[in-house]
Amino acid sequence: MTPDEATGATGAEEPLRQRLTRALFARPGRAQLGVAALCGLLAFALVTQVRTTAAGSGTLASARPDDLVSILADLSGRADRLRSQVADLQRSEALLTNGSTRDSAALAQARSRAQTLGILTGTLAARGPGVVLTIQDPQLQVRSDIVLNAIEELRDAGAEAMQIAGTGGVVRIVTSTAVGDLGSRITVDGVALTAPLRLVAIGDSRTLSTALSFPGGAVDAVDAAPGAHAIVTASPAVSVTALRALAAPRYASPAPAPTP
Amino acid sequence: MIVLLAVAVGVSLGLVLQPTVPLDLQPYLPIAVVAALDALFGGVRAWLEHIFDDRVFVVSFVANVLVASLIVYVGDKLGVGGQLSTSIVVVLGIRIFSNAAAIRRRVFRA
Numbered sequence: 601m602t603p604d605e606a607t608g609a610t611g612a613e614e615p616l617r618q619r620l621t622r623a624l625f626a627r628p629g630r631a632q633l634g635v636a637a638l639c640g641l642l643a644f645a646l647v648t649q650v651r652t653t654a655a656g657s658g659t660l661a662s663a664r665p666d667d668l669v670s671i672l673a674d675l676s677g678r679a680d681r682l683r684s685q686v687a688d689l690q691r692s693e694a695l696l697t698n699g700s701t702r703d704s705a706a707l708a709q710a711r712s713r714a715q716t717l718g719i720l721t722g723t724l725a726a727r728g729p730g731v732v733l734t735i736q737d738p739q740l741q742v743r744s745d746i747v748l749n750a751i752e753e754l755r756d757a758g759a760e761a762m763q764i765a766g767t768g769g770v771v772r773i774v775t776s777t778a779v780g781d782l783g784s785r786i787t788v789d790g791v792a793l794t795a796p797l798r799l800v801a802i803g804d805s806r807t808l809s810t811a812l813s814f815p816g817g818a819v820d821a822v823d824a825a826p827g828a829h830a831i832v833t834a835s836p837a838v839s840v841t842a843l844r845a846l847a848a849p850r851y852a853s854p855a856p857a858p859t860p
Numbered sequence: 861m862i863v864l865l866a867v868a869v870g871v872s873l874g875l876v877l878q879p880t881v882p883l884d885l886q887p888y889l890p891i892a893v894v895a896a897l898d899a900l901f902g903g904v905r906a907w908l909e910h911i912f913d914d915r916v917f918v919v920s921f922v923a924n925v926l927v928a929s930l931i932v933y934v935g936d937k938l939g940v941g942g943q944l945s946t947s948i949v950v951v952l953g954i955r956i957f958s959n960a961a962a963i964r965r966r967v968f969r970a
Binding site: 616623624631632633634635636637638639640641642643644645646647648649651652653664666667 | 862863864865866867868869870871873874875878879880881886887889890892893896897900903907908914915917918921922936939941942966967
């Protein structure tokens, strides 16, 4: 880059390499100083800029206001979108939680109602506090009206589940249970039972035993029969295990709930 | 020779001093560097074509840098600084490319 090269007087045919070598080792002139200073400045600025960019401090700090504004708008738009997404998800989460709690509550309610109905209708075994009425009757003098009387007394006293057992079978006593006589034996719902009889009732045991053993009550009635003897035993835990098949009603169907 | 020396000095100064660019200068430095690169390539091309002149080089170098920075400055004032600096980079890039093509043709004769 010597000044005399710029005239192009000799360089046209001179090979490039020779010319470069000559330019490199030529005595530096005064004019070259300016060029050199500018090139040095350029190198300095280049390195500085590269370092600034590489340092990463230039990402936001050196961005223009316009760019910053657009970045900010981008970010706030995205934040808005995400926020609405969060709200959506929270709503559906609440919906699902609500639904599942309502469902499980309804399920638990239906299950407990089914259990209640099963105990009342005799399709489920039951256990709880209650009394056991044992009737010893070797001469078969106890008639059905005495047994029926005992059952009615127990019902009045709040017995929730009952069964009667004798030689011949075990019968769950429900609302439709019928008691009758067959010769000298007693039939309960068509099952012939022979003494000793064992009547189990679940309920408040004190109330139940009082209902059976008051003067002139069921126990007295049994004891009045020749050779017969009745014992009431209250117990904190008795079980009613006899079951009864539930027949679907043939004629009755649920009536629609009355509208207020 | 002295030019290479100056380049070496500039690079080592930049590395050693680790200068931080003042905030006011930050938008202009990259543009100025690109403009200077353009001037440099123009100078190399002129040298290869035997029409190199120190004075022309110095003036074109300084003018390139100043005009580029001025345009970006005006653009910043008008609110289109980003777009203007992009356009300057594009224009200077095209010029650098064409200069590089001319240099290549001179050096490799192809």
